[in-house]
Amino acid sequence: MTAPLAATSSLTRPADRLAGIVPSRIRVVFDLAAELEARGHRVIHLEIGRPDFDTPQVVKDATGAALAAGRVHYGPNAGSWQLRAAVAATLAASGGPRYDPGSEILVTIGASEAVFLAVMAFCEPGDEVIVPVPAWPAYEACVRLAGATPVFLPLDPDDDHVLDPARVRRLLTSRTRMVVACTPHNPTGAVVDPGRLAHLAGILRGSRVLVLADEIYRELVYDGTRHVPVATVADLAERTITVGGFAKAYAMDGWRLGWLAGPSGLVAPALRVRQFTTTCPPTFLQDAAIVALRDTATEREQMRRAFAVRRAGALELLGRQRILRVGRPSGAFYLYLTYPEQLGPADEFTLRLLEDEHVAVVPGTAFDPTGRGRHAIRVSYAASLDDVQEGIRRLIDYATVRADGA
């Protein structure tokens, strides 16, 4: 007997777990910016979440050498032993925990894969994951792909958007499996201080709640701020999966390399997911990444200082007006600005800013599914100082005109 013919619609019906996975709103801005540029306009790009610098030359040279040496074949599932050792040494040298490269580190395809592996390995239908918002959109998407439920914790602009453990406590249930702690934070630049982390440790003590510590911006802190790795806080190490990578501080976003680190009991399940997804990171790129960790301190500090100057320039301009509200975020390369409702919804605000002033920024709605991002935008200062200043001037003028006309 032949099987009944499937209706066409059932052929293309995606899995239910894709229901909440929608295209990123950041794309809308990208596409319109590209269209304007194709029409010959110069667009100031303050939407981009990546450094405008090139990868340090020593890293490129090391890639060439690795290719020349024939490092083109599969490697270990967890990543090359040498790169895992270099990641472990880097984390330990910068005040992080001491991880065993053999069992406590995975080299991943960007921090993105690290987040995906961590969530897939530990979260399932019925589980809840606390996601502080506004947030990098991938946390929510990964949680949904795992069939778990994101529970959004609103970060308070009056508290500089810093994670408040008391709010975590209010959202905890018997179903909570994970809490996301991104520090420094995208899109707000907020850095979580050790006191709050200790408070979080006390709240989670005795529970089965894991902490997903996204520290990809760990090196990008300013004004003497110190980044405190979540896993170094007493009682958090045993429950913390830390993710990091090369995209931001190393100007290697296109290389797609990152890491996941934690106690072996948390890393081994992530490795089981990895075995049957991406198998292993590219071998020759991993050789170059060792050089990036070991030999680029000078270039990284130069980039960090350049970001610090741009941040200061942006904050100086913003400090002279009252319509766009911003705190003094200590890390990453973003400013998250909130503004009065009368200036209109962020999606429209950003599109008009792009069309009329040729300045690209991201609407807060891209980071906050709760609706609170409706009157907020993210500005990236990972652009030249001239562009950051000119873009912010145009943004301020535009907001002022809209406020006057409202």
Ligand SMILES: Cc1ncc(COP(=O)(O)O)c(C=O)c1O
């Ligand atoms: C907080 C955060 N985590 C992870 C990532 C992804 O990093 P990668 O490019 O290494 O996958 C980003 C990229 O924007 C990010 O902002």
